[in-house]
Amino acid sequence: IRVFKGGDQVTEHTMMEPPCGVVGFYCENGEPRSAAVAVGAGSSVYIYKNMRPYFKYCLPYLDAHPKEREIWHKAGLDLDLNVLTLRDDLELLFKELGAAFISPRTIKFLSMDENLRGEFAEEYRRLPLTRMNAVSAMGLIRKDSWSDPACSCIIVGTESGEMLVIQPRSFSVVDKHQIGWAPVAIASTGLWAGDGRIFVISRDARIGSVRKGWAAINHWEKLPAPAVAITTLNCDGAAVALMDGTLFGFSNNGVKLWKVQLPGLVLDLISLPVPQTGLSLLAVSVPRSGVLIYDGQHPVDTINMMESVSAMK
Numbered sequence: 001i002r003v004f005k006g007g008d009q010v011t012e013h014t015m016m017e018p019p020c021g022v023v024g025f026y027c028e029n030g031e032p033r034s035a036a037v038a039v040g041a042g043s044s045v046y047i048y049k050n051m052r053p054y055f056k057y058c059l060p061y062l063d064a065h066p067k068e069r070e071i072w073h074k075a076g077l078d079l080d081l082n083v084l085t086l087r088d089d090l091e092l093l094f095k096e097l098g099a100a101f102i103s104p105r106t107i108k109f110l111s112m113d114e115n116l117r118g119e120f121a122e123e124y125r126r127l128p129l130t131r132m133n134a135v136s137a138m139g140l141i142r143k144d145s146w147s148d149p150a151c152s153c154i155i156v157g158t159e160s161g162e163m164l165v166i167q168p169r170s171f172s173v174v175d176k177h178q179i180g181w182a183p184v185a186i187a188s189t190g191l192w193a194g195d196g197r198i199f200v201i202s203r204d205a206r207i208g209s210v211r212k213g214w215a216a217i218n219h220w221e222k223l224p225a226p227a228v229a230i231t232t233l234n235c236d237g238a239a240v241a242l243m244d245g246t247l248f249g250f251s252n253n254g255v256k257l258w259k260v261q262l263p264g265l266v267l268d269l270i271s272l273p274v275p276q277t278g279l280s281l282l283a284v285s286v287p288r289s290g291v292l293i294y295d296g297q298h299p300v301d302t303i304n305m306m307e308s309v310s311a312m313k
Contacts, residue, residue, distance in 0.1 A: 001039055003051060011051045017042035021138030025152040027168045029145045036168075038154050040135035045156060047171060057171050061130040062160055064103045067093055069129050072105075076126040083118045100159075103131045134159040137200075139186030143168065144193035153192050157183030157200065163210060165192065177210050179217045187230045187238055189252070197252055199238040201227040207240065209254065220254030229269040233296065234280035241266040241284060249296060258297040263289050270312045285309040 001013045019041045027034040037048045047055040071089045137157035154166040159182045165175035183200040190196035198210045205223040225244040237251045249257040264286040272281040282294040287308040293301040
């Protein structure tokens with residue numbers, strides 16, 4: 001993670017795993033010095049304050065698949081462990097489920113040399129079997145104030161299909177929602193203590209929204225193509241850019257409001273607030289066209305760029 005001030009690098013932090021999301025937030029209302037940065041990497045969220053490591057939040061462990069748990073439990077009960085039978089059972093399960101749903105213990109066991117499997121199985125066969133989770137996306141939602149600066153809750157999407165809302169002071173989970181698929185991009189509107197909503201999209205063109213107190217996600221219609229980015233609209237909805245070069249506007253309830261065909265593929269999409277007029281425009285990066293500015297579905301301006309803009313903030 002590199003921190004820049006203008007064009008000059010101020011500091012650099014080496015991460016143990018590749019980061020998948022970075023968000024900046026405030027821990028207290030009206031207190032600029034409470035600024036912090038949250039970085040999602042692997043199964044942890046790292047909090048930095050004053051450009052130094054401050055806190056590490058680890059995602060809870062997941063239960064292993066029942067079939068895998070049964071295989072290892074049976075191996076733990078055997079007085080005379082049959083390593084070949086254990087290997088055959090785990091290989092069949094690996095082919096059936098895939099690596100994403102298998103615990104690291106099984107993956108390591110199957111990848112080891114045959115001469116080392118017996119010792120490894122003997123050491124771990126009676127220990128509880130768990131599976132690591134992983135961060136898939138990160139976002140923010142204001143907690144309880146419209147003032148600036150205002151504290152925000154951290155939103156963490158996981159590969160297991162969960163969405164966690166983390167309190168900005170104690171860094172503990174205050175809300176947990178089961179989505180059913182891994183979120184890859186997150187946007188939010190409103191206050192989480194009030195009528196705030198969180199919009200999420202998946203890798204396979206699914207989209208939905210979540211509110212505080214909801215037991216499950218409100219699934220919207222499936223998108224015609226995978227999404228590139230999602231952001232909020234001025235009218236408390238969401239705008240979504242797709243890989244086929246289209247831009248959609250949705251209401252808070254998932255009703256499609258409009259569709260715009262862009263002159264090329266989309267690289268990124270962000271909201272562009274204009275406080276002086278009370279508007280919130282959309283900035284869309286399109287190769288060879290620059291950055292296109294929209295007020296909803298209406299084009300407003302174009303910023304010509306010498307090179308394609310791959311990311312905006």
